[in-house]
Amino acid sequence: CVSKDTDVLLTVAPYACQRQTPLTHQNSEIIDALEKLGKAAALRGSEVRSLAFTRAASVLKSLPIRLQSADQAKNLPFCGGHCQTVIQEILEDGVCHEVEALQTNEQYQCMELLTSIFGVGVHTAERWYKDGVRKLSDLDDPNIKLTADQRAGVTHYTDLQRPVTREKADRVQHLIKNALHRFVPDLEVTMTGGFRRGKQQGHDVDFLITHPDGEALSGLLKKAVDWMDSQGLLLYHHTRVRSRVQAHRRNVPMDGHETCYAIVALPNLDTSKAGAGVGSDVTFPGARAWRAVRVDLVVTPYDEYAFALLGWTGSKHFERELRRFSWHEKNLSLNSHGLYSTEKQCSIPATSEEEIFALLGLQYVPPQYRNA
């Protein structure tokens, strides 16, 4: 359907996991507007409305053509009246008035700022907003209690706001592998998340760690983290031990893998400026020899690896749709530990992502087309 004809009927499969969604697309202005409205709804606590906007935006991301009229979208899944109004406004005026209004909405701006801090969700931000918090420095108030995550998030706020480039992600990978391979030389370490989907930048760098011998994984994360800490390479870390998950309870967003949420001090390439490691007391930013980067490390048993890889590659919406599809269309429960048949009460093993798609009766979608 690569016709310019505005009468052309566009069709798109209803689940994001049934479509190919590349990184770049044809309708960015409209998609940006829909995603902003989705975010605004989420920040107001309306998850259902937020999801509706996210779904509409995701559908448009998979379109191979640039929309010429709102009418063209009327047969697309999840593109109802509200979505069509947004499309029409952008096509006619170049802007969407509802989105414009957000720019001057103090609550939205403030909630966006607060939730952009590592460790701060909508709930916390809302509470702080009600307590009068409007800017980062308001969090210095001793009456406001911060968790350790949030404290680190505020301390390194400026660095963590800067996108991590692929070049930096590769250097983080080198640093992480070096730490892990010290303890288990043949450990498998894979960069997942947005970078595996071909993104050129991200808000963090995600890694999945596994080994055929379960013993090799035992205690490994702690040893590697302690080592990095001793080298001044860690600014913060929070390790969550593997929980015996209610593995196949549905709608559990968190998985139970052993996970380390870290902030790494990535040494600058140009180290001529200072010998400043984390412990050094160089205070002016220009002379700092490192930059803070958020890193997620996830350890998975070998037999769960394919599921963890699929689950940690994203995008978040693609994952949500995979799980929704599995449940509603196949009566199977999928998460990053495995695939489970509630009917037969048994797990269905798989050793590759391709196999999981096949088990679900889906055409394989390579990582670079999972940018839903």
Ligand code: ATP
């Ligand atoms: P960015 O470039 O902004 O980091 P991203 O796609 O890598 O984008 P992340 O937030 O790093 O986004 O998440 C990567 C993937 O890991 C997502 O698919 C998400 O569903 C999954 N994920 C993140 N946190 C968890 C968690 N606690 N449990 C299970 N899966 C998670």
Ligand code: MN
């Ligand atoms: Mn990521």
Ligand code: MN
């Ligand atoms: Mn992450």
